[in-house]
Every structure is written in C-alpha cells, then in structure tokens.
Amino acid sequence: MAQHRWRDSPEVIARLIDKDSVNTWSSKDIVIKPNEACAIIQEGKVKDILTETVLKKQVGGFGRWLGGKLGLGAVDNKLLFAITGPVNLSMPIRGQLANGEAVQGLGTLRIQIQRDHIPKLLNLFTSGPREITKSWLSSQLQREFDERVVRPLLSSVADATEMRQFAFQERFEMSAEVEMRNICEMWGLSLLKAFCSTEATDLEKAEALSAKIAAQTAQGEAITDAEISGLDRHESVMVRRIESEYAQAKAQARGQVSVELESELKGLRAEEARWEAELNVERQRVELVQSERQHKSDVTQSDRQQKSDVAMGMFEQVQDAKRERMAQQSDSVLDRQKQADDIQSEMMRMAAENGALTPEVMQSFLENQSKQKQADQTMAESTSATGSQNVGSTASPPPATTKTCECGQVVADGWLACPSCGATL
Numbered sequence: 001m002a003q004h005r006w007r008d009s010p011e012v013i014a015r016l017i018d019k020d021s022v023n024t025w026s027s028k029d030i031v032i033k034p035n036e037a038c039a040i041i042q043e044g045k046v047k048d049i050l051t052e053t054v055l056k057k058q059v060g061g062f063g064r065w066l067g068g069k070l071g072l073g074a075v076d077n078k079l080l081f082a083i084t085g086p087v088n089l090s091m092p093i094r095g096q097l098a099n100g101e102a103v104q105g106l107g108t109l110r111i112q113i114q115r116d117h118i119p120k121l122l123n124l125f126t127s128g129p130r131e132i133t134k135s136w137l138s139s140q141l142q143r144e145f146d147e148r149v150v151r152p153l154l155s156s157v158a159d160a161t162e163m164r165q166f167a168f169q170e171r172f173e174m175s176a177e178v179e180m181r182n183i184c185e186m187w188g189l190s191l192l193k194a195f196c197s198t199e200a201t202d203l204e205k206a207e208a209l210s211a212k213i214a215a216q217t218a219q220g221e222a223i224t225d226a227e228i229s230g231l232d233r234h235e236s237v238m239v240r241r242i243e244s245e246y247a248q249a250k251a252q253a254r255g256q257v258s259v260e261l262e263s264e265l266k267g268l269r270a271e272e273a274r275w276e277a278e279l280n281v282e283r284q285r286v287e288l289v290q291s292e293r294q295h296k297s298d299v300t301q302s303d304r305q306q307k308s309d310v311a312m313g314m315f316e317q318v319q320d321a322k323r324e325r326m327a328q329q330s331d332s333v334l335d336r337q338k339q340a341d342d343i344q345s346e347m348m349r350m351a352a353e354n355g356a357l358t359p360e361v362m363q364s365f366l367e368n369q370s371k372q373k374q375a376d377q378t379m380a381e382s383t384s385a386t387g388s389q390n391v392g393s394t395a396s397p398p399p400a401t402t403k404t405c406e407c408g409q410v411v412a413d414g415w416l417a418c419p420s421c422g423a424t425l
Contacts, residue, residue, distance in 0.1 A: 006030065006081045014082040014113070014132040016125045030055040035085035039118045041078040046119050051084070082113045082121060086192055089138045091145050093196055095154035103154055103163070105198030107145065109176065111189045120188025141183065148179035160201045172196050 006015050032038050037051045093105040113121070124132055124140075153175050157163050176194035184191050200208060407421040 006079075007036075007083075009133075011133040011135065012083075012131055013087050013134060013137065014080070014121050014124075016078060016080050016122075016130045019077045019079060030079070032081075035083060037082055037084050037113075037115045037118050039080040039082075041076075041080060043076050049115060049118055051115060055079075080118060080121060080125075082118045084113055084115055086110055086112045087134060089134055089141065091138050091142055093150050093154075093198060094146075095151050097154055097157050097159060097163070097201070099159055101160060101201040101203055103160070103198050103201060105196055107150070107172075107176075107194070107196040109141070109145075109180070109191060110193035111184065112192055113188060114190055117188035117190070120186070124187055141180070144183055145176070145180065149176050160198075160204050163198060169195055 006017065030038070031054050032051055034052050037049055038055070039049045040047045087110070089109045089111060091107045091109060093103065093107050095103050097103055121132070124137075128140075129136070149172070153172060154163075157168065162168060173194045177191055180191055180194075183189075405421060
C-alpha cells in the first residue's frame with residue numbers, strides 16, 4: 001500500500017491538511033511515528049489523537065474524490081499532525097547593556113508540543129499557514145521575546161563581564177520561562193529550556209584585540225626569537241660549514257702541497273739517486289783510477305824499490321869495490337911507501353957507507369918524501385872521485401915510474417939527487 005508523508009523537511013513541526021485535498025487514484029496509508037501525533041478533526045470536532053499507529057486508507061482514492069465532487073461524505077474532515085519531540089527555536093538577541101555597550105547574540109528556546117495540547121495549535125492555523133516551521137514560529141515569538149525578556153534583562157547587566165557569568169544564564173532562563181509562559185500555553189507549547197549565547201561586545205573586542213595584539217606581539221617576539229635563534233643556528237652552521245670547508249680546502253691544499261712536495265721529493269730522490277749513481281760511478285772510476293794509480297804506484301814503487309835495491313846493491317858493490325880498491329890502493333901505497341922507504345933507507349945506508357950522506361942529500365931525501373906523500377894523497381883523492389863517478393868500474397893505481405942514475409943506482413921518479421952517488425938528476 002502506498003504511504004502519504006506529511007513531513008518532508010526537518011524544519012516542519014506541524015501541519016494541518018484536508019483529507020479531501022489529497023487527490024490520488026489509490027488510497028494511501030499514513031504512518032505516525034513515536035515522536036509524532038495526529039489529531040483527527042471532523043465537523044469541527046476533535047475525534048481522536050493518535051500516535052505510533054498506521055492510518056489505513058485515510059487520504060486519496062478515486063471513490064473519495066468522486067464523493068467529494070458529488071457532495072457525498074463528510075463536509076469537513078481534517079488531520080492535524082505535529083512533532084511531539086523537543087524542538088530548538090533560535091531567536092536573535094540585540095540590545096544594550098547598562099554601560100551602553102551594544103550586545104548581539106542568539107537565544108535558544110527549547111519547546112515541546114505535548115500530545116494532549118496538539119488541538120491548541122489550531123490557534124496558529126487560524127491566521128497562519130497550514131504548515132508551521134521553526135523559522136515561522138520563531139518570528140511569531142520574536143517580538144514578545146525581545147520586549148519582555150531580552151531588553152529588561154540586558155538593561156540590568158552592568159557590563160559584559162557579568163553577562164558571561166553563570167548567574168546571567170539562570171536569570172535569562174527564569175525570565176524566559178516566566179514571560180513566555182502565557183503565549184506558549186496559548187499555542188500549546190511547553191518551554192523546556194532557555195539559554196543564550198552572546199557575541200563579544202566592542203569593548204570585549206577591543207580587549208580581545210589588545211590581547212590578540214599582545215599575543216601576536218608575544219608571538220612575534222617568540223617568532224623573532226625563534227628566527228634569531230634559527231639565524232644563530234644557521235650562522236653557527238654556516239660558520240661550521242665554512243670552517244669545515246676551510247679545513248677541507250686546507251687539508252686538500254695541504255694534501256696537494258704534500259702531493260707536490262712528495263712528487264718534488266720523489267724527483268729529488270730520483271735526482272739524488274741519479275746523483276748517487278753518478279757519484280758511485282765517479283767514485284768507482286776514481287777508485288779504479290786510484291787503484292790503477294796505486295797499482296802503477298805499487299808497480300813503480302816496486303820497480304823503484306827494485307831499482308833502488310839494484311842501485312843499493314850496485315852502490316854496495318861499488319862501495320865494496322871502492323873499499324877493496326882503497327884497501328888495494330892503501331896496500332899499494334903502503335907497499336910502495338914501504339918499498340920507497342926501503343929504497344930510501346937503503347940509499348941513505350949506502351950514502352952513509354960511501355960517505356956521501358950530506359945535508360943536501362938529506363934535504364933532497366925529505367923533499368922526495370913530501371912529494372911522494374902529496375902524490376899519494378892526490379892520487380887517492382882522484383881515485384875516490386873517479387870511483388864515485390864511474391860506479392861499478394875499478395881503477396888501478398898508476399904504475400910507479402923509476403929512473404937509473406949514472407952510477408947504476410935505480411932512483412924513483414921525483415928524486416932530485418941520487419942517494420948513492422949524490423949526483424944531481
């Protein structure tokens with residue numbers, strides 16, 4: 001079975017319909033919910049008030065439409081629907097406090113339509129629409145609400161601070177309940193609760209603005225401090241970054257310098273190694289030269305030593321020969337001297353025997369001896385000089401020359417008179 005909905009918006013709280021005004025081909029049922037109620041009015045009388053039920057075939061249908069056209073059936077048959085649950089009516093609040101501050105806000109009246117008071121709603125439908133909404137009902141209550149509740153209450157409030165207290169809400173609720181009772185009872189409304197919420201006044205706005213400015217100032221200071229702290233941190237980070245980059249660049253430069261120094265050191269070491277090699281080669285060459293020179297020197301020294309030994313040997317031989325020659329010369333001189341002495345002694349003996357030993361003979365004898373000694377000494381010196389110049393050669397002493405006197409006496413060369421006869425030679 002098709003259903004008829006009497007309420008199609010949350011704003012609707014009551015509706016009065018004529019059953020004959022619903023024209024449909026088929027009859028419709030009406031479902032009444034637990035928070036809804038329906039008053040059946042026939043011929044100006046309330047027959048019944050129903051809730052939580054289903055009204056079978058109450059509206060619509062071709063037969064009811066046809067009976068209405070033909071003048072059959074009830075002449076006045078109405079259904080009054082209403083919401084029995086609590087409904088909040090919002091009503092603006094405008095006024096001034098005792099100190100002249102303008103106040104704006106919103107008052108809320110929580111009402112309820114009792115099941116038994118639904119017929120009183122007919123007082124609203126007599127001069128109003130067939131549909132009652134929240135906004136329409138609020139506009140009907142607004143004037144009395146302003147004049148009897150809002151203005152007297154706000155004029156007794158000293159300032160906005162008092163209006164924010166809990167006592168003001170109690171006074172508002174009490175005043176609304178007392179002042180709005182008559183009209184609510186007349187329209188079948190029950191006032192359950194009343195409260196208001198007012199907007200901030202200009203002074204409060206100024207104070208709020210001052211507080212906001214102070215808060216914004218504090219916030220700005222906090223933000224400034226935070227930004228300063230952030231800048232300090234950023235500065236410290238930048239300083240640390242710069243220090244790190246500087247240290248890194250310094251390390252890189254030091255590393256580069258180290259690499260360059262290492263490369264230069266390697267070059268120097270290579271140069272040093274080359275110099276060392278050249279020095280070693282030069283040292284080896286010098287050593288080789290020195291070795292060769294030493295070898296040559298050793299060979300030369302050994303040759304010299306050999307030659308010296310040979311020379312010394314020859315010198316020794318010469319000296320031996322000289323000594324031998326000198327010995328021979330000495331022996332020869334001694335022999336010759338002895339021979340000469342023997343001859344002279346014999347000649348002096350013969351001169352003495354013959355009586356020819358005169359002073360002239362003696363003088364001649366002495367002169368011959370002196371000449372003989374000088375000749376022997378000169379011969380020895382010449383022999384020694386000749387021997388030193390002619391090494392290894394032996395010189396024989398010159399042979400002694402003699403001559404014969406007229407008397408037949410042999411006289412040595414150098415004698416001036418014959419020792420035998422005394423004749424001058």
